[in-house]
Amino acid sequence: MTSRPPLLPATVAVHGATHSLDGDSRASKAGDAVATPIVLSSTFGFQSTADLRDFFEGRSNRHEYARYGTPTVLSAERALASLERAEDCALFGSGMAAITTSLLAMLKAGDHVVLTSDCYRRTRQFVEGTLSRFGVTATLVEPGAASLVERAIVPGKTRVVLAEAPSNPYLRIADIPALAEVTHRHRGTKLAIDATFATPINLRPLEHGADIVLHSGTKYLGGHNDLLAGSVAGSSALVSAIREMRGVLGGVLDPHAAYLLERGMKTLALRVARHNESGLVIARFLANHPNVETVHYPALASHPDHEVFMRLMTGAGGVVTFTVRGGIDAGSRFVDALKIATIAPSLGGVETLVEQPALMSFYELTTEERLAIGIPDNLIRLSVGIEECADLIDDLTRALERVAG
Numbered sequence: 001m002t003s004r005p006p007l008l009p010a011t012v013a014v015h016g017a018t019h020s021l022d023g024d025s026r027a028s029k030a031g032d033a034v035a036t037p038i039v040l041s042s043t044f045g046f047q048s049t050a051d052l053r054d055f056f057e058g059r060s061n062r063h064e065y066a067r068y069g070t071p072t073v074l075s076a077e078r079a080l081a082s083l084e085r086a087e088d089c090a091l092f093g094s095g096m097a098a099i100t101t102s103l104l105a106m107l108k109a110g111d112h113v114v115l116t117s118d119c120y121r122r123t124r125q126f127v128e129g130t131l132s133r134f135g136v137t138a139t140l141v142e143p144g145a146a147s148l149v150e151r152a153i154v155p156g157k158t159r160v161v162l163a164e165a166p167s168n169p170y171l172r173i174a175d176i177p178a179l180a181e182v183t184h185r186h187r188g189t190k191l192a193i194d195a196t197f198a199t200p201i202n203l204r205p206l207e208h209g210a211d212i213v214l215h216s217g218t219k220y221l222g223g224h225n226d227l228l229a230g231s232v233a234g235s236s237a238l239v240s241a242i243r244e245m246r247g248v249l250g251g252v253l254d255p256h257a258a259y260l261l262e263r264g265m266k267t268l269a270l271r272v273a274r275h276n277e278s279g280l281v282i283a284r285f286l287a288n289h290p291n292v293e294t295v296h297y298p299a300l301a302s303h304p305d306h307e308v309f310m311r312l313m314t315g316a317g318g319v320v321t322f323t324v325r326g327g328i329d330a331g332s333r334f335v336d337a338l339k340i341a342t343i344a345p346s347l348g349g350v351e352t353l354v355e356q357p358a359l360m361s362f363y364e365l366t367t368e369e370r371l372a373i374g375i376p377d378n379l380i381r382l383s384v385g386i387e388e389c390a391d392l393i394d395d396l397t398r399a400l401e402r403v404a405g
């Protein structure tokens with residue numbers, strides 16, 4: 001037996017679907033296609049009833065019905081499993097389908113969940129508003145200290161600890177090794193990390209002790225603002241249980257989107273390198289601009305999780321959050337003056353997007369209510385795309401002149 005060092009992420013991004021991690025096996029595709037064929041079939045035929053028996057008795061490995069998986073989805077699942085260095089991965093029609101299906105597969109009435117208070121809004125809504133109706137209780141803890149999670153764990157009841165790395169909008173980074181340590185003191189308690197903002201290029205949570213890693217593939221993995229997808233990766237045992245639940249709930253990814261996702265992931269390493277580079281240049285530029293008050297970016301020494309970032313991640317990505325001088329109107333004047341960035345929710349695509357959270361996710365609240373939950377009116381979230389960074393800086397420079405009115 002010879003053991004080779006694992007292939008590096010940029011290589012895995014291109015070949016992860018067809019080569020095993022040590023690069024030894026090559027799967028062949030229909031018609032010897034180099035690209036992954038989009039197999040549009042809702043059902044898959046059997047040669048004979050003997051063929052059926054072989055399948056149901058586990059002697060053959062094939063497709064049966066598309067809610068349980070299709071060749072195109074399986075190929076994208078292999079690609080992402082390789083990138084995460086996970087045993088298995090399951091894909092869903094959206095990030096929320098991945099998160100809700102995974103939690104439903106892992107929890108039952110009487111169980112307890114610990115999640116950080118900066119988790120994705122709809123994730124919190126699902127845990128607090130929906131799982132609670134089925135007898136699952138939850139404790140929200142502030143991000144930043146594993147000791148808070150440790151104290152929130154109820155021995156024998158807490159089944160899942162859920163955190164994000166980095167989170168929205170302040171890019172707090174869960175200290176995964178510390179969380180894994182406190183989580184795994186309890187038998188059967190699993191650590192789930194939503195690493196949508198990181199991508200497996202910048203952070204692989206499983207290597208730091210997480211049990212499952214979740215993504216909204218809608219963001220960086222797809223990378224082109226043209227699809228919705230979600231994923232969960234981890235051990236074969238955990239992922240098969242979640243895939244079973246997917247077959248029941250039905251939130252599987254469709255083959256067209258799976259093709260686009262796999263295609264997007266081939267350039268993931270290239271794109272993320274660019275997002276990291278431009279994100280840092282822009283964060284530094286903003287930090288030195290007189291019309292900017294605060295900048296939140298983990299690669300800056302001023303970020304509260306800079307040390308965690310340096311220990312776990314290789315880049316901070318394209319999202320930069322900051323406040324401009326002034327109130328809601330100053331923020332809006334800045335956003336409206338941008339020419340390259342599109343005003344839109346979402347992040348992680350090749351196009352630069354900008355949003356003013358006060359006017360988007362938190363529109364219904366008053367200024368005071370927003371402040372109370374840490375969302376000032378002058379807060380801006382920029383998702384830096386892969387355009388020429390100098391052009392983005394010029395655009396920001398001009399727009400920042402408009403802040404004062």
Ligand SMILES: *Cc1c(COP(=O)(O)O)cnc(C)c1O
Nearest residue numbers: 094095096120194196216218229
């Ligand atoms: C967008 C997002 C989700 C939800 O994903 P969808 O694909 O929109 O369903 C979940 N978690 C994080 C961190 C996200 O950014």
